[in-house]
Amino acid sequence: MNQFVETDATDAQASEAPLPPGLYIVATPIGNLGDLSPRAASILSRVEAIAVEDSRVTAKLLHHLGIKRPMTPYHDHNADKVRPGLVERMAHAPVALVSDAGTPLISDPGYKLVRDARAAGIAVTTIPGPCAAVAALTLAGLPTDRFFFLGFLPSKEKARAEAIEEVAAIRATLILYESGPRLGATLAALAKGLGDREAAVVREISKRFEESVAAPLSVLAERYAESGPKGEIVIVVGPPGPAPAATQDDAEALLRTALQHLPAAKAAGEVARATGLNRRDLYARAMEMKDEEE
Numbered sequence: 001m002n003q004f005v006e007t008d009a010t011d012a013q014a015s016e017a018p019l020p021p022g023l024y025i026v027a028t029p030i031g032n033l034g035d036l037s038p039r040a041a042s043i044l045s046r047v048e049a050i051a052v053e054d055s056r057v058t059a060k061l062l063h064h065l066g067i068k069r070p071m072t073p074y075h076d077h078n079a080d081k082v083r084p085g086l087v088e089r090m091a092h093a094p095v096a097l098v099s100d101a102g103t104p105l106i107s108d109p110g111y112k113l114v115r116d117a118r119a120a121g122i123a124v125t126t127i128p129g130p131c132a133a134v135a136a137l138t139l140a141g142l143p144t145d146r147f148f149f150l151g152f153l154p155s156k157e158k159a160r161a162e163a164i165e166e167v168a169a170i171r172a173t174l175i176l177y178e179s180g181p182r183l184g185a186t187l188a189a190l191a192k193g194l195g196d197r198e199a200a201v202v203r204e205i206s207k208r209f210e211e212s213v214a215a216p217l218s219v220l221a222e223r224y225a226e227s228g229p230k231g232e233i234v235i236v237v238g239p240p241g242p243a244p245a246a247t248q249d250d251a252e253a254l255l256r257t258a259l260q261h262l263p264a265a266k267a268a269g270e271v272a273r274a275t276g277l278n279r280r281d282l283y284a285r286a287m288e289m290k291d292e293e294e
Contacts, residue, residue: 019094027129031206079109136234140200146172164193180228191217198238246275
């Protein structure tokens with residue numbers, strides 16, 4: 001019992017002690033302010049400055065905590081200009097980085113600040129917490145063993161289709177962010193580019209009107225075709241189904257290509273690994289092909 005009391009006291013003292021200089025990456029709530037961790041609140045109360053995405057949003061959080069701290073806007077439009085000054089400041093003072101909601105560096109320019117801080121020999125500490133992408137994944141009811149985060153897809157139709165084509169073969173659950181006005185078009189593009197996979201539209205996570213709607217992509221595209229809902233939206237798309245078994249024609253074509261640069265035995269082994277077909281049968285066919293050429 002005494003051991004636990006001493007540990008708690010040590011933690012309490014640490015939460016009041018001055019912070020060492022450096023960069024503190026602080027995850028903030030994506031909805032319910034009660035999701036802010038005690039450690040995150042303690043860090044925000046003790047840093048000398050906070051780099052923020054939108055000072056109006058962060059001001060509400062600081063007001064909720066009952067603290068005041070200088071804020072420096074840091075976002076896509078000013079990051080390159082502001083970053084050197086932030087790095088110089090955190091060399092001798094603790095500086096926090098927050099986004100409007102969730103974990104910094106997810107779909108924002110924060111990684112460049114971390115990169116430059118490390119290059120300058122500055123300590124970087126992360127205070128983990130909410131992340132909309134991971135929270136949506138837990139609500140979607142889709143495979144979680146492998147997932148691929150896409151951020152926001154391009155807004156232009158051609159670029160969006162190309163981006164979807166790039167990830168179509170990835171055998172993992174896909175996670176992407178979207179806005180209400182673009183939701184219907186994005187779901188339709190996903191259905192066209194990926195096929196009618198199982199998916200979910202998750203929004204307003206941890207807020208009063210939290211919603212997770214699961215259905216095939218075509219059904220979701222029709223549901224949100226007219227107008228998208230308000231709030232922060234995450235789309236989660238299930239992985240592709242099993243790849244179709246290789247046909248004899250597939251094997252023949254692969255063997256012919258492999259035989260151009262490999263002996264028959266190695267060509268058969270390479271094609272067997274790629275297709276799952278019997279290596280001995282493939283070797284026999286490879287020898288037949290070589291005889292035919294002669």
